[in-house]
Amino acid sequence: MTEANSSMSPKQSGKRIAVLGGGSFGTAIANICALNNNPTYLWMRDAARAALCQQVRENSHYVPGYKFAPSLIATSDLRAAVVDADIVFVSVPSSGFREVVRLIQPLVRADALLVSTTKGIEGNGFTLMSEILEQELPQHPVGVLSGPNFAKEIVEQQQTGTVIASDDANLIKTIQAVLSSGNFRVYANKDKRGVELAGALKNIYAIISGMATALGAGSNTHAMLITRSLAEMSRMGSKLGANPMTFLGLAGVGDLILTCTSDLSRNYRVGFALGHGRALDDIVTELGQVAEGVNTLQVVAQKAKQMDVYMPLVKGLYAVIFNGLPISEVAHKLMVGEQNYDVEFMGESHD
Ligand SMILES: NC(=O)C1=CN([C@@H]2O[C@H](COP(=O)(O)OP(=O)(O)OC[C@H]3O[C@@H](n4cnc5c(N)ncnc54)[C@H](OP(=O)(O)O)[C@@H]3O)[C@@H](O)[C@H]2O)C=CC1
Ligand SMILES: O=C(CO)COP(=O)(O)O
Numbered sequence: 001m002t003e004a005n006s007s008m009s010p011k012q013s014g015k016r017i018a019v020l021g022g023g024s025f026g027t028a029i030a031n032i033c034a035l036n037n038n039p040t041y042l043w044m045r046d047a048a049r050a051a052l053c054q055q056v057r058e059n060s061h062y063v064p065g066y067k068f069a070p071s072l073i074a075t076s077d078l079r080a081a082v083v084d085a086d087i088v089f090v091s092v093p094s095s096g097f098r099e100v101v102r103l104i105q106p107l108v109r110a111d112a113l114l115v116s117t118t119k120g121i122e123g124n125g126f127t128l129m130s131e132i133l134e135q136e137l138p139q140h141p142v143g144v145l146s147g148p149n150f151a152k153e154i155v156e157q158q159q160t161g162t163v164i165a166s167d168d169a170n171l172i173k174t175i176q177a178v179l180s181s182g183n184f185r186v187y188a189n190k191d192k193r194g195v196e197l198a199g200a201l202k203n204i205y206a207i208i209s210g211m212a213t214a215l216g217a218g219s220n221t222h223a224m225l226i227t228r229s230l231a232e233m234s235r236m237g238s239k240l241g242a243n244p245m246t247f248l249g250l251a252g253v254g255d256l257i258l259t260c261t262s263d264l265s266r267n268y269r270v271g272f273a274l275g276h277g278r279a280l281d282d283i284v285t286e287l288g289q290v291a292e293g294v295n296t297l298q299v300v301a302q303k304a305k306q307m308d309v310y311m312p313l314v315k316g317l318y319a320v321i322f323n324g325l326p327i328s329e330v331a332h333k334l335m336v337g338e339q340n341y342d343v344e345f346m347g348e349s350h351d
Contacts, residue, residue, distance in 0.1 A: 014038035014071075015178050018085035020100055022049065022074065024151035024289060025117055026091035027059040031155060032179050033089075034072035041081035042074045050076040062289070066155040082107045087115065087178065089145070090129070093290040094120025097129050101136045108137065113171045115143040115164070119199035120292035123299045128196050141168035143175060144192050146199035146251040148258035150265070154184070161185035163251040165195035187250060194246030197237045199255060203293030204300060205229035206259035207271035208317055214275025215327065225313075226260050231344060232311050236300065239309050244345045267293040280321060297321065312337055 014037045019030035022044025030042040042059075044050050053059050053074035057067050068074070075081055082088060082104050092100050097118055108114075114137060116129035127135075133142045147162030154160065164175040164186055176186045189195050205226070212225055233256070234247035246252060259265035263272065270291045273283040284291065301318040304311040316334055319325040 015086040015174065016084050017041070017087050017089070017178065018043060018081040019089045019091055020078075020081070020104070021091035021093075022046070022053070022059060022062070023091065023093075024062045025149070026089070027063050028149070028151040028154040029089055029091060029117055029145075029179075030072055031066070031069055032181065032184055034069035036178060036181060037071055038178055040072050041085070042072060043078055043081040044074065044076055047076040050074045063151060063155050078103055079107055082112075083109070085109065085112055087113045087174065089115045089117055090133070091117045094118050094122055094129060094292060094295065095290075098122065098132050098136065101132055105136060108140075110139070112140060113143065113168075113174060114140045115145055115171075115175060116196070117145045118292075119146060119203060121200050121296055121299045123295065126299060126303050128193070128200075130192055130196055141171040142166065142192075143168065143171045144196045144199075145175070145179075146195050146255065147187075148250060148254040150258070150262070152264055157183045159183050161187060161250050161254070163187050163189050163195050163249060165189040165192040165251070167192065189246060189249065189251070191243045191246045193240065194237055194242030194244075195249075195251040197240060197242050198233065198247055198249075198252040200292065200296050201233040201236065201300065202229075202252075202256040202259055203267040203291070204297050204314060204317065205233070205256060206265050206267035207274070207291075207293045207297070208313055209260035210263070210265070210268035210271025210273075211275035211317075211320075211327065212271075213268075214272045215331075222260070226256060229260070229313060230256060232313050235344060236304065236309050236311060238345070239307055266291040270294065274321065275327065294321070310338075 017033045017038050017040040019026045020043045022042055030040050034040040114133045118129045130142050130144050143164055143166035145162055145164050149162050164172050166172050172188045180186045234244040238244040259268055263269055266287055266289055270283050301314050304314055312334055316330040320327050320330050
């Protein structure tokens with residue numbers, strides 16, 4: 001008997017789901033689908049870990065203590081996970097996203113819906129995860145899921161909401177049906193680009209916020225930082241073709257507030273440790289989980305320079321992390337820098 005069809009078989013109701021990536025978030029999303037009685041495979045690359053998860057009915061490495069719903073099967077057999085899936089969620093970090101998507105090219109059903117839950121950007125060409133899906137698996141409907149969604153709180157079944165963004169109305173409806181519950185609300189947005197950029201960009205500002213906390217910043221400072229972060233990310237988003245209003249939703253301001261104010265955020269924790277003078281490599285190794293903001297910072301700093309977009313917070317953080325500038329010097333420069341409009345995108349009302 002293979003690992004995929006042993007011990008527990010999914011209930012024959014709902015949509016057939018594959019979630020690719022057996023880390024914190026993949027596990028959380030897979031468990032939501034399974035709790036809603038959708039037969040769900042959680043694929044992870046490590047065969048021994050998949051077998052263990054399947055046996056003990058939890059992902060003890062990434063989210064210890066939370067039991068899998070009966071309809072969830074952990075497997076390292078990619079074919080078994082994907083071949084009959086109506087919906088494939090891709091939940092691996094951006095660094096491995098394209099590689100995994102290429103692996104499913106020959107396996108995935110022609111009509112399968114594809115959804116990225118990854119909050120990062122591929123450096124080579126500034127490619128968003130939805131664009132990777134569209135490049136590698138053209139013809140499939142593609143969506144992006146993003147919002148204030150700590151995996152740890154989702155598996156604890158604490159209430160929250162998220163956003164599903166797509167051009168495809170059927171995909172939006174289907175994902176809302178598969179994921180919605182008394183604990184999880186799923187809002188719709190047609191602005192895929194905006195939702196995806198919001199999820200990726202906020203990680204940079206979570207690092208800055210963690211750093212500010214480490215340096216003893218007060219509540220006024222935090223409030224200003226978060227608000228100016230929102231201004232900066234929506235400025236960049238609109239230059240890249242997103243609707244700036246999207247940044248006012250759950251995927252924007254919702255996730256920004258979450259990760260800039262909680263040490264459950266790995267990016268915030270990276271910033272906090274940097275603020276205490278720790279070396280980036282040591283922090284990342286110790287974390288043992290992905291903090292996308294470090295890579296996103298490099299990719300976005302380069303793009304902002306190329307496109308001449310004013311992003312003083314990104315520029316400042318880059319100078320601290322990659323050019324070794326003292327944080328105090330950068331913070332001073334930020335305070336005496338250009339003072340422009342409070343709220344952008346108000347058109348002529350400013351003049
Ligand atoms: N955790 C959270 O609260 C949230 C995370 N996200 C986003 O989800 C994405 C994934 O994050 P998260 O689950 O937290 O990350 P984790 O660090 O918890 O887990 C990453 C998972 O991806 C797997 N993986 C990494 N590279 C590859 C690859 N090349 N091929 C196959 N599998 C791979 C890892 O496998 P292995 O264990 O074998 O290394 C591991 O199972 C990120 O973009 C993150 O921003 C979004 C919302 C919330
Ligand atoms: O995006 C997240 C919650 O919405 C998780 O943030 P971190 O990756 O910083 O932990």
